[in-house]
Amino acid sequence: MAVYEQQELRKPPISQVGIVRWLRVNLFSSRVNIGLTLAALYMLYIIIPPLLNWTIFDANFNFGEFSIFGFEFGEVMATNTNCGRSAACWPFIYEKFDMFIYGFYPRDLVWRVDSVFAMTAMLFVIVRLVRNRKGSAKILLTTFVVFPIVSFYLIAGGVFGLEEVKTHQWGGLTLTLVIASVGILVSFPIGILLALGRQSNLRVISFFSTIYIEFIRAVPLITILFMASFVLPLFFTGGVDFDKLLRALIAITLFQAAYFAEVVRGGLQAIPTGQYEAADAIGLNYVQKNALIVLPQALKISIPNLVGSSISLFKDTTLVLIIGLMDMLAMVNMTANDINWLGRETEGFVFVTMTMWIFLYSMSRYSKKLEVRFSTDHKN
Amino acid sequence: MKQDNSILSFLNNNETRAIAFQVITLLIIAFVFYSGISNLIFNIEAREIHTGFSFLSNRAGFDINESMIAYTPEHSNLRVFYVGLINTLVVAVVGIIFATIIGFIIGIARLSNNWLISKLAAGYIELFRNIPILIQILIWYNMALLTLPSPRGSFNFFDSIFINKRGIYVPEPVIETGFVWVLIAVVLGIALTFLMKRHFKQKHSKTGVYTHTIGYSIGLIFGLPLVVFFLLGSPLHFDYPALTGFNFKGGRTFSPEFLALAVALSVYTATYIAEAIRSGIEAVDKGQKEAAAALGLTQTQSLKLVVLPQALRVAIPPTINQYLNLTKNSSLATAIGYPELMSAFGGTVLNQVGQAVEILGMTMAVYLVISLFISLLLNIVNKKMSIKGQ
Numbered sequence: 053m054a055v056y057e058q059q060e061l062r063k064p065p066i067s068q069v070g071i072v073r074w075l076r077v078n079l080f081s082s083r084v085n086i087g088l089t090l091a092a093l094y095m096l097y098i099i100i101p102p103l104l105n106w107t108i109f110d111a112n113f114n115f116g117e118f119s120i121f122g123f124e125f126g127e128v129m130a131t132n133t134n135c136g137r138s139a140a141c142w143p144f145i146y147e148k149f150d151m152f153i154y155g156f157y158p159r160d161l162v163w164r165v166d167s168v169f170a171m172t173a174m175l176f177v178i179v180r181l182v183r184n185r186k187g188s189a190k191i192l193l194t195t196f197v198v199f200p201i202v203s204f205y206l207i208a209g210g211v212f213g214l215e216e217v218k219t220h221q222w223g224g225l226t227l228t229l230v231i232a233s234v235g236i237l238v239s240f241p242i243g244i245l246l247a248l249g250r251q252s253n254l255r256v257i258s259f260f261s262t263i264y265i266e267f268i269r270a271v272p273l274i275t276i277l278f279m280a281s282f283v284l285p286l287f288f289t290g291g292v293d294f295d296k297l298l299r300a301l302i303a304i305t306l307f308q309a310a311y312f313a314e315v316v317r318g319g320l321q322a323i324p325t326g327q328y329e330a331a332d333a334i335g336l337n338y339v340q341k342n343a344l345i346v347l348p349q350a351l352k353i354s355i356p357n358l359v360g361s362s363i364s365l366f367k368d369t370t371l372v373l374i375i376g377l378m379d380m381l382a383m384v385n386m387t388a389n390d391i392n393w394l395g396r397e398t399e400g401f402v403f404v405t406m407t408m409w410i411f412l413y414s415m416s417r418y419s420k421k422l423e424v425r426f427s428t429d430h431k432n
Numbered sequence: 433m434k435q436d437n438s439i440l441s442f443l444n445n446n447e448t449r450a451i452a453f454q455v456i457t458l459l460i461i462a463f464v465f466y467s468g469i470s471n472l473i474f475n476i477e478a479r480e481i482h483t484g485f486s487f488l489s490n491r492a493g494f495d496i497n498e499s500m501i502a503y504t505p506e507h508s509n510l511r512v513f514y515v516g517l518i519n520t521l522v523v524a525v526v527g528i529i530f531a532t533i534i535g536f537i538i539g540i541a542r543l544s545n546n547w548l549i550s551k552l553a554a555g556y557i558e559l560f561r562n563i564p565i566l567i568q569i570l571i572w573y574n575m576a577l578l579t580l581p582s583p584r585g586s587f588n589f590f591d592s593i594f595i596n597k598r599g600i601y602v603p604e605p606v607i608e609t610g611f612v613w614v615l616i617a618v619v620l621g622i623a624l625t626f627l628m629k630r631h632f633k634q635k636h637s638k639t640g641v642y643t644h645t646i647g648y649s650i651g652l653i654f655g656l657p658l659v660v661f662f663l664l665g666s667p668l669h670f671d672y673p674a675l676t677g678f679n680f681k682g683g684r685t686f687s688p689e690f691l692a693l694a695v696a697l698s699v700y701t702a703t704y705i706a707e708a709i710r711s712g713i714e715a716v717d718k719g720q721k722e723a724a725a726a727l728g729l730t731q732t733q734s735l736k737l738v739v740l741p742q743a744l745r746v747a748i749p750p751t752i753n754q755y756l757n758l759t760k761n762s763s764l765a766t767a768i769g770y771p772e773l774m775s776a777f778g779g780t781v782l783n784q785v786g787q788a789v790e791i792l793g794m795t796m797a798v799y800l801v802i803s804l805f806i807s808l809l810l811n812i813v814n815k816k817m818s819i820k821g822q
Contacts, residue, residue, distance in 0.1 A: 381566065404567065
């Protein structure tokens with residue numbers, strides 16, 4: 053009688069497990085793939101080391117003397133001449149940091165801008181906290197109405213004994229954020245109205261809404277900004293000295309409203325006709341039908357695209373530089389024209405690019421997340 | 433029947449209300465227009481700004497360093513408009529070509545089964561899509577000015593293309609008499625290719641015999657014009673750029689502004705095209721590929737006849753939309769001074785003449801026409817691509 057002994061389990065070949073297998077499958081699966089991998093590695097080898105050298109290893113980080121718990125760190129802050137030209141000079145950004153963030157905003161009043169930033173951070177926390185609570189809609193709506201007003205008066209001043217700060221002093225990242233948030237908040241309701249107008253059965257209203265939306269979407273923002281800064285003041289009696297920032301805001305709002313309108317229209321078209329008919333059947337009038345039945349559903353499905361559209365608006369805020377507003381991008385040339393720091397545009401560009409990139413990248417991640425959360429279709 | 437409710441029911445009638453709303457809207461719009469325009473006329477008169485389009489025939493008086501058509505400061509403002517329009521179209525076409533090529537490569541690379549290639553493509557998309565296009569234009573421009581060598585130390589490609597701080601110098605084709613026939617041959621070649629393809633397609637559907645047409649197509653489109661070209665004794669030669677003194681003479685120059693704008697627009701728009709291509713390919717159901725394999729189609733046939741036609745149906749409309757965006761974004765050349773429409777006409781001429789309404793109106797009209805043209809194209813493509821049901 054044969055005796056069967058259990059053999060010791062043999063391990064799979066080394067090429068079929070762990071990192072080796074991963075490499076074989078993902079990087080070296082065929083001759084073409086080996087070639088591609090090597091080419092990609094070579095490309096990275098060309099690009100990455102010089103980039104790291106410039107930004108970190110060869111760069112100058114002498115931010116001056118500072119002490120932590122009595123220990124002295126650092127040496128005398130680098131100046132433009134001893135900073136070197138072959139790599140980044142970060143002390144320049146360190147010294148001009150306030151310019152990039154606040155522009156020409158009076159330095160002793162900067163706490164007001166800071167508190168707006170802090171409030172914005174708190175806003176995110178509040179939204180998170182109350183999101184699934186009862187009555188959250190009311191709380192959120194109040195916050196979203198109160199917050200912009202408070203922020204505006206904090207930055208602009210002129211009430212409650214706050215010193216007034218003229219808009220030509222606003223600048224840097226603050227201005228970028230002001231333009232973006234005013235643009236989004238004001239154009240959103242206009243966009244909804246335009247979308248409803250375009251879908252309306254009333255011929256005249258839908259005709260004008262369509263003309264407006266299609267015209268705005270056909271021309272570049274820069275032409276509208278130019279129109280607003282050269283022609284708009286002429287449309288008003290005696291409006292010769294029209295605030296420059298206000299002109300830009302009007303242009304951006306009118307521009308963005310057309311894009312929001314198209315996004316909302318997409319949402320409106322996705323609502324089944326049955327919903328409209330049901331609302332009609334229970335005797336709701338036009339306003340009730342839209343406010344209670346149609347818009348809540350339509351806006352919910354358009355949220356990812358609304359965020360997407362807001363991202364483009366955020367990118368477009370950089371254009372105000374062309375009509376002479378001092379946004380963050382304009383600060384690059386402004387700071388590099390300082391006699392003490394001549395020719396440091398590159399550092400400025402890198403800093404501004406990184407800041408904008410972080411904002412835009414996190415917004416786009418957020419929009420992707422929303423898309424997943426709101427999508428109801430089944431992926432194959 | 434009671435009649436005393438008639439006024440109330442008249443007021444509550446939906447049709448009456450609809451008409452009333454529309455009339456009110458019309459009145460409001462008319463009022464806004466009327467007051468706005470009368471203020472405009474008043475303000476323009478008060479400031480003694482000229483009106484009308486007579487400024488177009490006035491002498492422009494400023495130089496443009498980059499023009500496809502002959503231009504001197506003696507030319508009229510209308511000429512500046514044409515120069516700007518042509519420059520806009522040139523940068524848009526160059527940008528569209530490169531954006532499509534880069535976008536296609538990145539889009540395919542994104543779906544590669546090679547982990548590194550796919551991640552690099554994703555990195556490219558996330559990096560360049562999330563930097564505003566204006567910053568990209570300015571960065572490329574500054575980089576070009578900082579890193580490119582002086583004319584003496586130009587990068588030299590085959591002694592015919594030179595790149596330096598002042599731009600890129602390429603040989604300029606000089607057309608001689610008789611070249612028209614070569615162009616006619618090209619058109620003829622393309623027409624014949626269509627006829628030939630139709631013939632073989634009919635043969636394929638009748639007899640089932642498939643003929644490879646690629647050889648014939650190349651022969652007709654490239655061979656025929658070449659034969660004509662040499663028969664006529666090469667009626668075309670190139671004017672090569674050459675270093676004389678401190679600068680290059682001859683050839684055609686593309687300024688650093690042009691380079692920066694074209695590169696930034698292509699690199700930025702390519703990220704959107706790549707996403708369109710990727711979503712197009714991903715939208716093709718797996719079953720389609722399996723069905724193609726089950727029918728016995730080869731890998732290439734399956735790609736060419738089954739996957740790509742369906743993928744392109746999804747990918748082409750957003751791609752065409754991106755072409756429109758690219759053209760609109762080319763107006764940002766104002767920031768670096770490449771003399772396209774917005775910068776040469778809407779910027780410099782506006783500063784000199786001051787007639788903002790007319791000048792910006794003309795500029796907007798051009799973009800409007802371009803956009804209408806692209807929408808038309810999109811409609812045709814959509815109609816052609818739409819799934820034909822039974």
